[in-house]
Amino acid sequence: MEIIAAYSQHTFLPATHFSYDAADEVINYYPQALKTNSGKIALLHEISHCELGHFHYVSDLQLYAMEIDAWLLTRKLAEKFNVPVEEDYIDECIESYNAWIEKRGTCPRCSTFCAQKSETEFSCYNCSTRWRVSASPQVRTRRRIVAN
Numbered sequence: 001m002e003i004i005a006a007y008s009q010h011t012f013l014p015a016t017h018f019s020y021d022a023a024d025e026v027i028n029y030y031p032q033a034l035k036t037n038s039g040k041i042a043l044l045h046e047i048s049h050c051e052l053g054h055f056h057y058v059s060d061l062q063l064y065a066m067e068i069d070a071w072l073l074t075r076k077l078a079e080k081f082n083v084p085v086e087e088d089y090i091d092e093c094i095e096s097y098n099a100w101i102e103k104r105g106t107c108p109r110c111s112t113f114c115a116q117k118s119e120t121e122f123s124c125y126n127c128s129t130r131w132r133v134s135a136s137p138q139v140r141t142r143r144r145i146v147a148n
């Protein structure tokens with residue numbers, strides 16, 4: 001695969017999804033999807049995270065800023081590799097991050113949108129409910145109430 005060959009300094013692992021594992025500096029990719037245009041864009045997007053040196057994030061807002069940066073670089077790389085940029089696909093991805101951030105940050109008890117306490121824990125300033133979420137955007141959001 002031409003794109004992967006151009007980044008032989010990075011580690012690529014076949015997987016069932018596209019992601020960048022900042023802790024191990026591994027780019028996971030879904031081989032079957034590389035035949036499609038959006039698969040190539042998804043691969044370039046994860047390469048962008050890697051190229052930008054994105055680390056394991058601390059807060060949802062930082063993650064969001066990293067996503068926007070990564071998409072800017074993805075557009076440039078797509079041009080370089082002659083992959084047509086599908087703005088609709090990019091919008092969809094950014095929209096899904098928005099929804100992810102909103103769902104994680106919304107109090108499961110009173111629906112107030114709250115600030116994050118740590119990477120995986122939130123607390124509500126309105127009703128003091130505390131809840132935990134998973135760290136990875138790849139995992140479906142499930143809010144677990146920890147204490148009141």
Ligand SMILES: [Zn+2]
Pocket residue numbers: 045049067070
């Ligand atoms: Zn990303």
Ligand SMILES: [Zn+2]
Pocket residue numbers: 107108109110111112124125126127128129
């Ligand atoms: Zn609440």
